[in-house]
Amino acid sequence: MFVLIVGAGRVGSAVAKSALAAGHQVSVLDEDPLSHERLDAGQSRSWEESNGQFTVGTALETDALIQAGIERAEVFIASTDGDNTNLIIAQIAQRRFGVPKVLVRVMDPARAGWYGEQGLHTISPTKHAIEMFESALAAESA
């Protein structure tokens, strides 16, 4: 599968590395050239030597998305540090480029919930953290 990941922070870069290790074709787009280092960290070979692709650019630039290969992406992952950026670019990937599978990181559970109802596959780390705290607390008081 061809996977395009926008935003190579902690989450994006980790997912990129494991997707590459699982044998997928992986392209990463990030506005910060330094984020490339996160892709190399802890690896014996560099990202490019492992056939990873890296593009510097912002996700709202159509040219950058095309350069990063959005037109042949089968999976699009929006994992920048901005909820709103993620929600907007995910819709661009879905509606303009027709990417079949779009995953969006949304920290805010309320926005994740509503956009999830609208058909976006949202993943909310905050929501998971809340649930885990709640169940840990419930186990403690049981």
Next chain:
Amino acid sequence: MYVIIVGAGKVGRNLGRELIHKGNEVTLIESSRPRYLLLEEEYEHAVQYGDATELWVLERAGIQRADLVIAVTGDDEDNMLVCQVAKEKYLCERIIARVNNPRNYDHFKLLGIQPAVSATDLILRLIEHEVPRYGLVHLLALEEERLEIIELEVSSDAPVVGERVSAIALPEGSLIISVLRGGGGFVPKADTVIEAGDEVLLVLDPGLEPAITAFFAPTVARG
């Protein structure tokens, strides 16, 4: 009318002041605390502190009863998100978004966020209007209604020069609405004769410009 303005920078706060002055109820939402505190002195209860891309902040501002939501922050993603949520979640009938980077205009359009206004684009159009070397000026585009208004300077070699308006067989979906001549403008009648150097305003369906230009400014059309 109840208006929510998201982003109380220069654009937002001046819009807010004018709308209040015209008798509207206005709430400004500002996410920068220092700016909010400054604005509170002038706007009092009409300004609220918060990130309007948080749904509860919009709800606290009463988005359910808003007649108009205007998103004018300096961030295009935020403006798109606020308008999308206002329109699709809270069923607000009217939205207006500011486009900071004109290159993002297509994204606003893709998400159905109209009208989207770009100051850069407006100034570019004004430049075209003031320096009419392009021959054709887009004055107004009503995307939803699928209409636009353009201005053309009639060139001396145009086929319409010396013709009466009634004799000009313009394409279906276009109409001459005004003629500017000698510093004044008038609405043409059937027997108005078009002269070289006239500035003609037309309303037309999108996509007709090339055909229209051929009538009024063939040089531009060829160039």
